Amino acid sequence: MAFGEIDKLAVSTIRLLAVDEVAAANSGHPGAPLGMAPAAHVVWSQMNFNPKNPDWIARDRFILSNGHAVALLYAMLHLTGYPLTIEDLKQFRQLGSKTPGHPEFETPGIEVTTGPLGQGISNAVGLAIAQKQFASTYNKPGFKLSDSFVYVFLGDGCLQEGVSSEASSLAGHLKLGNIIAIYDDNKITIDGATEVSFDEDVAKRYEAYGWEVLHVENGNEDLDAIAKAVAKAKKSTDKPTLIKMTTTIGYGSLMAGSHAVHGAPLKTDDIKQLRTKFGFDPEQSFTVPQEVYDFYQSKIGNPGQQANNHWDKLFSQYQQKFPELSAELARRLKGELPAAWEKALPTYTAKDSAVATRKLSEIVLESIHGELPELIGGSADLTPSNLTRWREAVDFQPESSKLGDYSGRYIRYGIREHAMGAIMNGISAFGANYKPYSGSFLNFVSYAAGAVRLSALSGHPVVWVATHDSIGVGEDGPTHQPIETLAHFRALPNIQVWRPADGNETSAAYKVSLESKHTPSIIALSRQNLPQLEGSSIDKAVKGGYVLHDVANADITLAATGSEVSLSVDAAKALAAKGINARVVSLPDFFTFEKQPEDYKLSVLPDGIPVLSVEVLSTSCWGKYAHQSFGIDSFGASGKAPEVFKHFGFTTEGVAERAERTIAFYKGKDVISPLRRAF
């Protein structure tokens, strides 16, 4: 690439647009955009993408891991022809605008939601895994359907966050040469100079991870050096590349090089001198010279459209030559699962033997992996405990490792829960209907809370296979026994939190989770064996809640999940022996239950019958469904699981006794369904 005046003009345009956005909002971050505009220009000018078709599967991806620099990203989207107008830029950070304060996945051209630091670079590892797996599965001689790169901008913050360390170590192990990360080495964070807390040798650390590390000394101006580094990075096929690019935060501003320019608008005078310095009219805001539009159209818009057209033709030929494979791919690109895939889900009757739900989950995976080529799983080094790997699975590994290859669909994440969550988000964001799932102990999904939140906010339908879901883990003790975990994630918007009670419910949890298009799931599974329930079925359980055991003239409803459902059935039997009528309701997922029609929900939790919830976890989230809760609001204990259950009163007698007290308490009182609300 040879650079000239037009490139300089384009860079200045980007810089000033970003500054104007922040000034118009009187809120935002001008510093990083001023420093990184040259890199944005160089990278985007050679990226392969089509702004008119943001979902084109073969495109290069761009991720702004330092998401607070979003004004830069909006400027690039506008200039390169995405549907974002100058008017949209003027509405930066305003309620209801297309340009919120940090990048959001739903905006065309934005690959992942960023802002929470460390996530974007970790998502990039997921995108890179998906690209390798996709290419390995669908590329054929003469048909390179995918050979794209993932470009990432990131700052000191992203590098300090542990999640990026985890993901970067794994990326080095996996030899993901399709990652090109540009580190904005501007030596400034909010607290001041990076030297106050961050003087490690980043380059050496990334070399230790197995990355190629390059250095651009003058990222403020040296377009050639940036282009050369990117070109070199593209040639590094078996190592991800980190380009350490030294810049000046707020380049051009009177406050350049100081943290004052990081997160606050520039002053009016400063903006004026900046415009003058860059050869623009000091009084005009949101100026884009026509030649800059034209340049990007000729450099990006047209070639991108052509490349997309070329790919479409190639894919037509591919469809001729590989009818089956291409049909599968076409289906995936439409975001659809195979017809009747769910017939592969196992079903059970009450005569089948008691099995741990983690084991039932393994049986599901064993049954469906052949139906769903988009299923790509893994575990954070707990494979033999989570039971997340089907027998014949190939590991996703570089071929040189002799441990698998890139067509593999099982990822050895290592003991890196947070990165695993962020990587799943990236795999899902790649497209092609990828359905990533991961294995961890339920208690350690909390390590990944930052990534789980972004799954929910972005609507990535990823699945956490979260085993060892309660005090039922027994001897490992309170450090490993979740208490608050379900309440935590049930309070998070847009996430399913399943806790199936038996085989049919486990199948139902997978059915709803994998058919979900915009909602992630956590499936909490037992370590210990649970009986197959009389009255459960996939059809009932996919509603998120149903009446498992009904009786006439009920005195009480026992509402339970997971291992406490069969316990509640036992308690109902014990109560029946005393002439007390107890219904049992299974509520494997609040989120899905909540979406059912009101009359259905009221048939499950009707007026007139007090509801006692039974779950060996925090009671704090049960207010919406129960009048009274029996749970555990303290930490667990180390001991044999049955003894620990007994210690906390979770026995047939313990539940029955609490049911009787609940009935007595509500005797003679109006009992309205907890579902009924004033608004």
Place this chain on the structure above:
Amino acid sequence: MAFGEIDKLAVSTIRLLAVDEVAAANSGHPGAPLGMAPAAHVVWSQMNFNPKNPDWIARDRFILSNGHAVALLYAMLHLTGYPLTIEDLKQFRQLGSKTPGHPEFETPGIEVTTGPLGQGISNAVGLAIAQKQFASTYNKPGFKLSDSFVYVFLGDGCLQEGVSSEASSLAGHLKLGNIIAIYDDNKITIDGATEVSFDEDVAKRYEAYGWEVLHVENGNEDLDAIAKAVAKAKKSTDKPTLIKMTTTIGYGSLMAGSHAVHGAPLKTDDIKQLRTKFGFDPEQSFTVPQEVYDFYQSKIGNPGQQANNHWDKLFSQYQQKFPELSAELARRLKGELPAAWEKALPTYTAKDSAVATRKLSEIVLESIHGELPELIGGSADLTPSNLTRWREAVDFQPESSKLGDYSGRYIRYGIREHAMGAIMNGISAFGANYKPYSGSFLNFVSYAAGAVRLSALSGHPVVWVATHDSIGVGEDGPTHQPIETLAHFRALPNIQVWRPADGNETSAAYKVSLESKHTPSIIALSRQNLPQLEGSSIDKAVKGGYVLHDVANADITLAATGSEVSLSVDAAKALAAKGINARVVSLPDFFTFEKQPEDYKLSVLPDGIPVLSVEVLSTSCWGKYAHQSFGIDSFGASGKAPEVFKHFGFTTEGVAERAERTIAFYKGKDVISPLRRAF
């Protein structure tokens, strides 16, 4: 140190005790103890501690970051004279025993709770910071009251977790030469060989952080090499040291070197051959040769007692020479705050101007830091936003940095929330009444969920100053606006979750948090200004909940926290204008409110009056206090804060209207206080 037969015998004894513990429990992890017993023997033999006085402030600390190897730790505690009998070892992992499945802080000799990987090594950084700060504050020429080390054992899992990367990078920056970490390089994790996911160059990475890295090639047998490495590490005064010690997992077992030996008991035959191999009777379990007891008594017990006696004498002389400083230290060692320290807390009247609670928090810190030398704060690179630094604070930094010194009480944590949480736990665990607090946005406390859980489980009374507590952050948008966060932490046992509404409540939150001995706190604070409330006081707010605004013949109680308290007061006024009587209850901390006497609580939330909760966060945790909730159960939005509040209906009219609907809904129905429960 010269090693002989007795050392070998001691090592074999340790190994077999650990194996016997796991066998007796039929549960646990024999692999790491077999590999690390020699290191344990060498390290403990030269550590400075007194098993008869586990809290001695000058002791060296030992942390088992790979906490699943706890059988090793229990063996060491028993052999060196802590109050842990052979009978206790036989009760390993049994309910109610002194030997639960992972190390727990409350056990004498256990410095921090471990098991969740990555935490221990990060706690060690906190202990090391505390030691440096303590020494810098209290050591005087001729009076070296503290020069202790922190020894850490850790495995591959700890090194893969992001939290350890964050903490290790900071430790390098801070030049914490008092950390000696021994990495059990056994090449095995649960999924098999580490090469499946972890082939980075750990030594190079730690060098990049600024650590000294040493290597012991035969950790299984070479006591000399281990001792030499430890001796060298002790001389590395301005760099933490990582000793990479290559071992064989399950050394001596027939399954040695395989992951089969990681987390399951050895088979009986294997144990027998192991005993024979080590020269023990193959049929006898839990064997400790008397000469091993004697050896540890002479090597550890006696010298430790002498060193403690010597220190006591030194401290007596110190008290003569430095009466004021020593009085302060003696007070701190008793775990007491200064008398009447709370008089320094600011108070307000309704006439005072509206101020953001984050700013009110800054005023508290400014007012109390002089009273409380144990207060040691910091922020994860959000100092100017969290307002966590008092004006004259000295940064905790190595002197060579010229940015502060080790007597400093303000820590620049960098963008490392998870490490910050774990480091606070370590600082608190050091003793001397250290009261660590930290600054972050409330939304990003979730990044540290793993560490917060351990604060609560262990009872470390650390404080999170968590600003930007809601949609009130405005333009930064949904990526930065907490929704589920309060529900998450309110569901966690043993943690205060404050959300003060004004200046008096902010002072109250600090008062209760800092006086807490065994409960951590999160104080959620607003970015935006909030008025000083008529009727608030520290005395009322320290109860966690109180009636702020009372009326006769109340039709409704509005129960609110933080920014929604003044909003509820406004709504009550609007309702009064329509002849509707609304009480307003402020509930700044559920945990503290829960501990009040039942009659007090019922006076706050009495029978007969419906309660409507008003809080701009998830409603899912309000069931215990409210009949109806007004909150936000979706993600937030980017826009000007007042517009975002309006968008979600949180205006005077919006609250009043919902109050009216709640009153209408409960008209004619029995209304019993949500506090009344069946059991």
